[in-house]
Amino acid sequence: MRLGLILSEVLTGLRRNASMVVSVVLVTFVSLTFVGAAILMQAQIATMRDYFQDRAQVDVYMCSSISNTDTCTGGVATEEQTAAVRAELQGQTLSPLIQELSYETPAEAYAALVENLPDYATLFTEQQTSAVFHVTLLDPTRSDVIVEAFNGVEGVEQITDQLEYLEPLFSALTIATYIAVGVAGLMLVSAVLLIATTIRLSAFARRREVGIMRLVGASNRFIQTPFVLEGVVAALIGSLLASGAVLVGVKFGVEGYLVQRMGTIPWVGMGDALLVVPVVVAIGVVLAALSAGFAIRRWLRA
Structure with a gap:
């Protein structure tokens, strides 16, 4: 019964703040796509360095x-x-x-x-x-x-x-990785702030329900859980989309294009991309949970 009530509150919040939820999904999607790309780029640099050093x-x-x-x-x-x-x-x-x-x-x-x-x-x-x-x-x-x-x-x-002739190439690729990480970091900060704002707006829109729950003796954890799950669900959708983008990029961009034209060089593959997926999802979910939890706790204390 309590689980059903919590899920009901989550769906209500997602429906009431649909536009903000979509914004969270898109920002999370873009930022985590950069994160996944940066991880794969660093793996590619390490693979190429080992390959060329051996030869x-x-x-x-x-x-x-x-x-x-x-x-x-x-x-x-x-x-x-x-x-x-x-x-x-x-x-x-x-x-x-x-x-x-x-x-x-x-x-x-x-x-x-x-x-x-x-x-x-x-x-x-x-x-x-x-x-x-x-x-x-x-x-x-x-x-x-x-x-x-x-x-x-x-x-x-x-x-x-x-x-000596390959070091400039590795340096350029490393700089590109740092740029991707920087962009991803900025986008993740935007996603965290957007999630916090969405949760506060959702809590304000349901302030009457929250007041009633307090009056009937609901614990703070029970009140906070639906709001935290809203942020987690939105970030989870964005992270899954980012994971899909990373897999598609490796499948068609790397294996479908680069490998066929430059097959003598070892490239990252689907195995590497699949290892990145749980990292991307974990980053999205953890950041969303922390951001949403902090935002709702501050709102309840206000």
Whole structure:
């Protein structure tokens, strides 16, 4: 009987404040969608970082006929210089750090360049292409050891770390995540304030019923429960809509578009999205319950 009465009061409140409830639902929906997107973006950044770190290489470029660095004053790297670099990479100091080592001759490097960038075939010749050692490290963060070992060595034109080119991308994605979190935070604050306002308006509209309940000895908890549930129901609907938007975005935007066009890169999937859903719902419900509970307690004390 008490449960039926509480549910009846909840439905009454939702019906009387339909426009405000719709506003709460929409604000909660938008804010929690940003929250879910931010969580998935951070997961994607971590996945991509791990993926590229495992495959990132340090490339040691030998001097070619067009190299103009101080270590290439003698022209094309000699066989002795190339052999010295190979011996250093395979020596006792560096070899424990290396997972895989490969050597690409100028002819092989030129063929790969033409295959990947055909337009460059008319700009470079095989003699102008550098031989290169490709070094895959066990720990990609130790690339500075390779750089220091060959920095200033005769016959070595330059040493490049592929992770250095990826860091700006990761930084940009991280900034985008922070922006999404910031927008979500502002929207959540708006949702909390809107829920509190809705509950106070609902309590004011039913002040006569609340007065009667007090007169017949109803406890504060019994009086507060319907109002708290109103906020929770509105936020729950918004959070479920946000969860649906996150799932649809991953299903069609990531798996249906990005994976098909950039399948070599690991992307977040439906499994990750399903893990985000309970987090989104929990955030919406908890914030709504706290906001509504605080608002109705203050109103009852007034």
